[in-house]
Amino acid sequence: MTSRPFDRRALLTGFGALGGLALVSSRAHGAVRLFSSELDPREPAPHMLLLVQLSGGNDGLSTVVPYADDAYRAARPTLGFAKQDVLVLDDYKGLHGELEGVRKLLDARKLAIVEGVGYPNPIRSHFKSYEVWHTADPRGRAAGQGWIGKLGDVAWRDVQDPNLVVHVGANVPYSLESAAHPPAAFVNPASYRWAGEKEDVDAYGKMGDSEGKAESNLEFLRRKVADSQASSQKIRSAVARYRTDVEYPDEPFGAALRDVAALANGGIGTRVLSVELTGFDTHTGQRARHDNLMKQLDRGLTALAADLERSEAGKNVVGLVFSEFGRRVKENGSRGTDHGVAAPCFVFGASVKGGLYGKHPSLTALDAGDVAHTTDFRSVYATLIERWMGADSSRVLGQKYPTLGFLG
């Protein structure tokens, strides 16, 4: 077989490229110092964002339950909750009965619920609706990289750190896709390594290219080899070092959140973290499945919130809990619900101004059987971008969206 020439490395040895390298590494050095445990007290501690994706379409009406609404009870003859089943918030609505920890966070004003979050011309395909949420653009992937990628272009520009954006889990959401700041990802920190003798590991480390522009698959892979080497040792070490007396639930979601806390406290330069809880596509037999998911969500978030409270770094994390859509108001013939539109989001963290935001959607003014959204999800993003990540939201989202009051 004949070799195809790849001479980018040769080009990079030119003077200009060397200058670029020096510049990048000095910035990276600055970033390392900024994020290290020996933080300069004069520098503001970096804010971190955690994305918690509830995959499959979380039933908003079983999360924040309008128990007192006649239309709700009529639409949900088998799935509907009565007042005594919910954690009452007011004389109209209450939280799902399993969300006791969430309720406590809400009462302590450390968790905000934004109601009726969605977008115009809603799409009921899981994949297309994810794309809209992940890119913050109705065109989905056709609009380019994910919204965190766009945030990175505005907020971190030339910072080169493979652990800036980390997904804990198997399926990296498109929101994190970025040419300049591609995410690191792992499922189990214990096996997050390339194993071999020391000399072999050293040689493997030279097979990558951290400056790769990732225009071809081969360049993409070279960049990933470099990133994986730089990322894995720091992440393994941060997780191994981490000590907490908070007990996380013994299930994959809990374990992932424990890793999130470890990385948030690890001083390894991470700014965005991401996890996923799957199983929300409850077309049939919704009650038991959704109850169990609410329980998992609640005990996971409760542990994480308590753990993050313990440190300054932890207090610098704000988490967003979202799903690609809610579900149809009327339950289907199989004690389940089909794909719907708007649903509530949770925002939590020590800096969050807890409480209820937005407006519960009307169950009588339906649009094709679905509630109409009352808050655009990009307003939630804009609030996080401007008031937490300190970036110009219009540069990330393409236009201004009204911000909400849950931060700043």
Next chain:
Amino acid sequence: MGIRASTLLLFVALAAVAIANEPTRPISGSNSGSNSHSAVERPATGRDATSIEWNARNAEHLLNRAGFGARPAEIAAAVNVGHAAFVEQLLTGFRPDYEPFFVERIERPDRDELQAMGEAERREFLNQVQRDNRRQLAQFAGWWVDQMLESHHPLRERMTLFWHGYFTSSARDVRSSAAMIEQNELFRTRGLGKFGELLRAIVRDPAMLEYLDNNQNRKGNPNENFAREVMELFTLGEGHYTEADIKEAARALTGWVTRRGEAAYVKGRHDNGKKTILGVTKNFDADSFLALLLEQPACPQWLAKKLLVHFEGRTPSPARIDDYASFLKSNDYDVRAFLRRLFLDPAFYSDDVVAARIASPIDYLVGTSRRLSVEPPPALLWLAAGQLGERLFEPPSVKGWDGGQAWITTSTLMQRGNMAGMLLGVVKLEDVLRPEVLDEEPEPGDMSGEMTGEMTGDEAGGDEMSGDDGESRRAPRAKPDAKPAKKKPATPALKGEYGQMGRMLADAYIPAIHLSARLQRAQATNDHAAVDALADELLPVALTPESRAELVRFLASEREALGIEEAQLCKSGRDGERLLRRLAHLILSLPEAQLS
């Protein structure tokens, strides 16, 4: 308690049918060019069928894409047969008959039987049914991977995999392993036939009916799940129908259910009223609804694009989609004809396509095993592919696997190298899961990184199907409240899925590789030649100059450290062989090794 209910042995005797349906074509042994044949197969598109040179590069490319990688001898044989004749061999299979898998139908007790049991007995019984199903599916997964490794009809297995990701069903939702296996057999026997027939079979497929909730879709109480995915993912793609079309289509699909594991049409559940779908109003049933979809211009476009993306690994141009879509349309959606045309198309062998696709985990693991000529337990590769993000029978969603760059994360990329190292015998599972040794002494009361002596997640008794999404979390984890380590922490015992893999590696696998002999045969007597010879055998694509330079540097330096003369590398016994395997491990971990 064993399997209490009567079990029914189902002989999946579809193989013979499949063979009968294979068109037989004379295979010429001559090295005749591809022109004459492709000119016959092509419709009048106005394009000239330009000939390509039928050489090792192109033959290996075709074997990578139509099958699961090639051994050197297979490439030479393919070149010798000639392009058109070899494509015909691929389309019919080298040895198309196969020994089918015996499917055991593991019966679930009916409601009365369950109610007659006590609570504990019932739970035990249902757990046993679940375990039996998982075990059977694990066995079948191994059987399937074995078909890929043997490659007697690689294209048939390739298409089975393609359809598994296209008409997805997941063992997480479909409780019956027999149903999952029979769906797989459907793909195996019909996957190279007419798409319309496959589509009609899929609305009668028990696993699909269960997976997409058609058992809950009945007159007066429609469930839209199946109808939505039929239009969004199986035929048209998003944007070619409305929400109202989905609601009406769900009514057309009513009536098809599963009864005791078989598909059945229950007339009383079917909505016999008029439906308006895509502007047409009539009393649609499932087949007339599918016929309507097959007539839509979007349908051949959708399928052509899916097939082109899968086989070419790039987004096709609109013109190329149009071209192949109109071919599909005018050939009654004949998949075999489509693939013949594609495999003879010079554009399929262009530089943007050859070696430009990211290999899936199955491609990587099966291809690497074939190129190394090792025989790992097929179930090991199945588990490993699952860890790398491609768990057969458990696609991540109804959309299947995203593929392409989505296969590669910072984690899965390194795990691929680790798997290759295990196949080569230079990496042990314990090396991958080794507890972290921290650089500094832990502060008093600080996190120690000590591992507990066991892994979590094996409570279910070593289920073969873990239900994990990709890489397992069922591995040792640092216990949060562990006491500080006094010494280097002990490597934990391997349990769960890692444990299964460890046992297979230890008990059922020997890396019977002799790289020194291969290099001697290749007359590689210096470091450059050794790197080139190994890369040529082990990589599906060419080595880049950068990687080649690093590998030569590595080999020279480690060879010197071991005191081996350059010319003696192939004759240095165990030390030399081990060094060559470490070199092979690096080669298989290269960016280039992830392409195929």
